[in-house]
Amino acid sequence: MKKVFLLLILLYGGFLSAQNEVVTPPEKVRFTFEKEYPNKVAVWSIDYVGDDNDEIRYQAKFNTDKNTKALAVYDNLGILKAYELQIPLSQLPQKAQTYLKKNYAPKAIKEIAVIVNDKNKTTYEVGIEKDSRFYDVVFDQNGGFDVIIEKN
Incomplete structure (x- = not known):
């Protein structure tokens, strides 16, 4: 019985330590981030993308200032794939603001961000909580409605 209990404790401890794993990106990725965002401290995570989840993306979450959060996404060669910046509602294109006011209560809006990808395409994402x-x-660069994506 003691052995089973000890095994459970070890498994649980291993599970907890895996949840708080510190991600250290490759030198190229860190160098690019530090060059683009000097004096910013990032919390790094890994995401797997692609058809077979065979491409690694390193995500750097950081604060641009006291109240604004940002996310920079790099491939393993240190190439910036996307940049996401938290923005206030007033910085959304007017067309997107009108759509949101017509379809959602103000308290449903939880976060707003502008995203620029590696092809210099700009989109806006508004996090909504409903039911x-x-x-x-998601809105295009002019504020036109594009798509709604349910998040888990």
Whole structure:
């Protein structure tokens, strides 16, 4: 019985330590981030993308200032793939603001971000909570509605 209990403790401890794993990106990725965002401290995570989840993306979450959060996404060669910046509602294109006011209560809006990808395409994502579910409402660079994505 002691052995079973000890095994359970070890498994549980291993599970907990895996949850708090510190990600250290490759030198190229860190160098690029530090060059683009000097004096910013990032919390790094890894995401797997691609058809077979065979491509690694390193995500750097950091604060641009006291109240604004950002996310920079790099491939393993240190090439910036996307940049996401938290913005206030007033910085959304007017067309997107009108759509949101017509379709959602103000308190449903949880976060707003502008995203620029590696092809210099700009989109806007608005995090919405409705019926205890979370959605990203995506707008094009002019504020035109694009798609709603349910988040888990």
